[in-house]
Amino acid sequence: MILTKNNTNNTNPFYDETLKKRHKKAARFKGFTLTSLVFSVLFLIFFLSDIIGKGIPAFKQAYINIEITYNEKSLKNTRLSVEKKYRKLVSRAWLRNIPRQVKENPSLMNTKTHQWVLADDQVDQYLKGHYYKLKEKDLKTVEELKKYSFLRLSFTTIFFSNGDSKIPEYAGIKSAFIGSILTLLVTMAFAFPIGVMTAIYLEEFAGDNKFTRIIEININNLAAIPSILFGLLGLAIFISLFGMPRSSPLVGGLTLALMTLPIIIVSSRAALRSVPDSIRQAGFALGLTKIQVTKDHVLPLAFPGILTGSIIGLAQAMGETAPLIIIGMIAFIPDSPSSFVEAATVMPAQLFTWAGMPERMYIEKTAAGIMVLLTLLISLNAVAIYLRKKYEVKW
Amino acid sequence: MKHSFTSKNKNTQLKEDAIKTLLIVASTISILTTFGILFSILFEAIEFFKMKSFWYFISGTEWSPGTENSKFGALPIFAGTFMITAIALSVAIPVGLGSAIYMSEYASLQTRDFLKPMLEVLAGIPTVVYGFFAAITVAPLIVKGAAFFGLEATFNSALASGVVMGIMIIPVISSLSDDVIRAVPDSQRKAALGLGLTQAETIRDIVIPSALPGIISASLLGLSKALGETMIVVMAAGLRPNLSWNPLDDMTTVTVRIVDALVGDQAFNSPETLSAFGLGLILFFVTLVLNIISLNLIRKFKEKYKVNTL
Numbered sequence: 001m002i003l004t005k006n007n008t009n010n011t012n013p014f015y016d017e018t019l020k021k022r023h024k025k026a027a028r029f030k031g032f033t034l035t036s037l038v039f040s041v042l043f044l045i046f047f048l049s050d051i052i053g054k055g056i057p058a059f060k061q062a063y064i065n066i067e068i069t070y071n072e073k074s075l076k077n078t079r080l081s082v083e084k085k086y087r088k089l090v091s092r093a094w095l096r097n098i099p100r101q102v103k104e105n106p107s108l109m110n111t112k113t114h115q116w117v118l119a120d121d122q123v124d125q126y127l128k129g130h131y132y133k134l135k136e137k138d139l140k141t142v143e144e145l146k147k148y149s150f151l152r153l154s155f156t157t158i159f160f161s162n163g164d165s166k167i168p169e170y171a172g173i174k175s176a177f178i179g180s181i182l183t184l185l186v187t188m189a190f191a192f193p194i195g196v197m198t199a200i201y202l203e204e205f206a207g208d209n210k211f212t213r214i215i216e217i218n219i220n221n222l223a224a225i226p227s228i229l230f231g232l233l234g235l236a237i238f239i240s241l242f243g244m245p246r247s248s249p250l251v252g253g254l255t256l257a258l259m260t261l262p263i264i265i266v267s268s269r270a271a272l273r274s275v276p277d278s279i280r281q282a283g284f285a286l287g288l289t290k291i292q293v294t295k296d297h298v299l300p301l302a303f304p305g306i307l308t309g310s311i312i313g314l315a316q317a318m319g320e321t322a323p324l325i326i327i328g329m330i331a332f333i334p335d336s337p338s339s340f341v342e343a344a345t346v347m348p349a350q351l352f353t354w355a356g357m358p359e360r361m362y363i364e365k366t367a368a369g370i371m372v373l374l375t376l377l378i379s380l381n382a383v384a385i386y387l388r389k390k391y392e393v394k395w
Numbered sequence: 396m397k398h399s400f401t402s403k404n405k406n407t408q409l410k411e412d413a414i415k416t417l418l419i420v421a422s423t424i425s426i427l428t429t430f431g432i433l434f435s436i437l438f439e440a441i442e443f444f445k446m447k448s449f450w451y452f453i454s455g456t457e458w459s460p461g462t463e464n465s466k467f468g469a470l471p472i473f474a475g476t477f478m479i480t481a482i483a484l485s486v487a488i489p490v491g492l493g494s495a496i497y498m499s500e501y502a503s504l505q506t507r508d509f510l511k512p513m514l515e516v517l518a519g520i521p522t523v524v525y526g527f528f529a530a531i532t533v534a535p536l537i538v539k540g541a542a543f544f545g546l547e548a549t550f551n552s553a554l555a556s557g558v559v560m561g562i563m564i565i566p567v568i569s570s571l572s573d574d575v576i577r578a579v580p581d582s583q584r585k586a587a588l589g590l591g592l593t594q595a596e597t598i599r600d601i602v603i604p605s606a607l608p609g610i611i612s613a614s615l616l617g618l619s620k621a622l623g624e625t626m627i628v629v630m631a632a633g634l635r636p637n638l639s640w641n642p643l644d645d646m647t648t649v650t651v652r653i654v655d656a657l658v659g660d661q662a663f664n665s666p667e668t669l670s671a672f673g674l675g676l677i678l679f680f681v682t683l684v685l686n687i688i689s690l691n692l693i694r695k696f697k698e699k700y701k702v703n704t705l
Contacts, residue, residue, distance in 0.1 A: 226622070
């Protein structure tokens, strides 16, 4: 390589005419590999900024300051509590709460109050500068209100405190979040013990025989089967054959458990394998049985690794959608589920439903939901990495 | 001595046998899962093929469920799947392999420690999120881009879902290829460099050929993943079976039709619903074959270079 620098004339017998070309080619090759890596990173940045840019506005919603009339008529027909001019601008979902307000605070009856009221999604989209559908006269009213600052965007926790709603300004992630937790509880309750037991059997007890090899090939293959086929299994076996309730966290959790199993088995085996044999031999020398050695010595030492793998499996199950759609977990669920057998939805399935809604406001709600989901996933992975770093033992 | 040791612990012995049995039972669950998937698909698929011809299913070109004389010719669906998969792999293989080569051959340790987690984040993004991104951001960009060149693209173009799917598969290919390339013994590189090859020539002529089984294995795994990917295509690709060579057209895939058949309101034993299992059966066998070839290649590679970290 030194030759290229010093010998531009052909006196050196080792000088190769094509060398310059070859070096150029080498640089081009390196450039190509670097470009492909940069492409991935740039995509990630573009993707994240796109989602955040779309999602942030969802945490602010339009509120409108108008007069609300509480009387017999307006309790019966809540639309009448608002002056006719403003009726199209106020959230229908908010108006539905008027009877409850009066019930909680009877002194409101037969009064008129000015207050900040949640605005309709079209007003919200107008204020945010997105595509909106407002009639000309409504638009005029909105502009007037805006001029006298009776209309504003302010921070709200609606997105976190509400369940799903057909009225976009009132929709939130809460019911799906609870559904996700219930589903993942079922998943871990099944996948964790079965996965760890399988790993212990394969790593500590099984000899190198045909049965073991079949299980091993099978686990590797199971990890690569398309997730949607697990949905078909859930539908045909858990729902049709065992008669478990459709759309329930129980069926969803079991289906996801079967998908998470290979991840837990593979990582638990790696953790068990990393425990040195001297630990086992010391145990045997003291007269312990194989089970005692495994339970009291090998397993505790491998536990941090097992936990890390299980958390990563949990994170993957949390983002899974396709098999859950097949077993019906895309039902409309406005209230949080409270048991494992009632209909529920999960966060990714909720995002899927919202993304298909015609109202423009659901786009920002979806993006906001993605931000929540990604934050949870990244936190889970961070916990896994932290545990691995903290308890990692170098033998 | 030995005698007293075992007899004193007869209860322990019984308990240990029970635990061992329990462990074996747990291990069989993964096998049961595979058979569960196979049989749950197979039985319903047989029901379907009793009603509709299998040969027309794999060779017919008309897919018209829900009509008077419904026809189930899945060829346009297979073609759409093939097209979107081909687009995805033409993004994922060069970019994934390029990234793997840079990380394993050129990058310093610090750069590697910084870049590898980036790709892992890419792998951790749920597919429904990719689907949203494909439908809301990428598809309109493609329509605008096509219009700029005087072409016409639909909002459900195969290109949008294909490209985003390709990005999703990059980490699948890069992470396995990276491991394989790093497993190639250093002596091979040193010998090549010692003979006067440039670094790029060493990689291209020595390292890559040695790592080829692993790279092919990674690509097959990516292919299997692309064929079975559901959310991206459900959200961004079309519903209409369309036999077309134009990537700007809308097309549908096997997974889209499975979802569409099963979320509808038809009776469970109608051919419309059962067609999902016919498609699922094909998907199962194709991905199974790809996975087995891929796993075998990687196993042979491991045996050849005596590595067990893969």
